Ligand SMILES: Nc1ncnc2c1ncn2[C@@H]1O[C@H](COP(=O)(O)OP(=O)(O)O)[C@@H](O)[C@H]1O
């Protein structure tokens with residue numbers, strides 16, 4: 001579809017507002033234009049994001065850092081279609097999701113985005129298999145097809161031998177790998193992770209980061225990850241800072257494996 005054959009096809013610079021760009025081949029997967037978001041507390045309007053512009057290329061792995069309260073989770077929720085901006089456009093794969101109604105947005109989200117949380121958000125009464133199967137219950141897949149998908153995905157995250165374990169019978173790192181399996185079982189374009197290693201010990205964090213990198217490198221998943229952990233940020237290809245409502249800086253890391 002979007003094979004990177006032609007390197008010359010770059011949009012004219014004039015078509016893009018000043019902002020942060022994380023390169024990739026072809027048109028960006030995520031195009032954020034003039035996005036603002038504020039919250040109202042009583043009479044007071046608290047601006048969180050102010051005229052944000054950001055491109056994220058296909059196949060990118062971006063780490064988003066910034067002080068607590070700077071709006072990182074707010075930005076992730078806007079990209080994932082969980083929340084809507086007050087102003088501006090967010091196009092994902094060419095579709096402006098800010099124009100979608102609630103029902104269409106929920107459908108788009110189920111098909112297009114996998115979300116990974118700091119505290120896993122698994123259903124405690126369901127085992128690993130059932131947790132990963134949940135998003136597939138909304139699809140037209142047969143029971144046998146669902147089983148095959150879930151087993152393949154749990155194998156991918158290295159948990160084939162834990163399928164019938166409930167979350168409280170799994171370590172934090174294993175729970176996060178179940179949550180990652182749940183996020184990718186529908187084969188979404190985009191993975192959004194909000195501090196995915198924030199609650200993990202160093203070894204488990206390293207395993208989760210290695211898994212995210214594999215999903216990026218081998219399965220071409222585009223990943224946007226908020227993190228406070230410099231080691232987590234190093235797993236990404238690009239680093240973006242959010243501070244005082246603005247994306248203030250970006251510094252590319254060395255290319256993977258190069
Ligand atoms: N639902 C909400 N209602 C009111 N204020 C909110 C809400 N969500 C976040 N905020 C405020 O918006 C700011 C940014 O929050 P957040 O995006 O969670 O920051 P971060 O993830 O960078 O720590 C904070 O000041 C927070 O208190």
Ligand SMILES: [Mg+2]
Pocket residue numbers: 072073074194
């Ligand atoms: Mg946050």
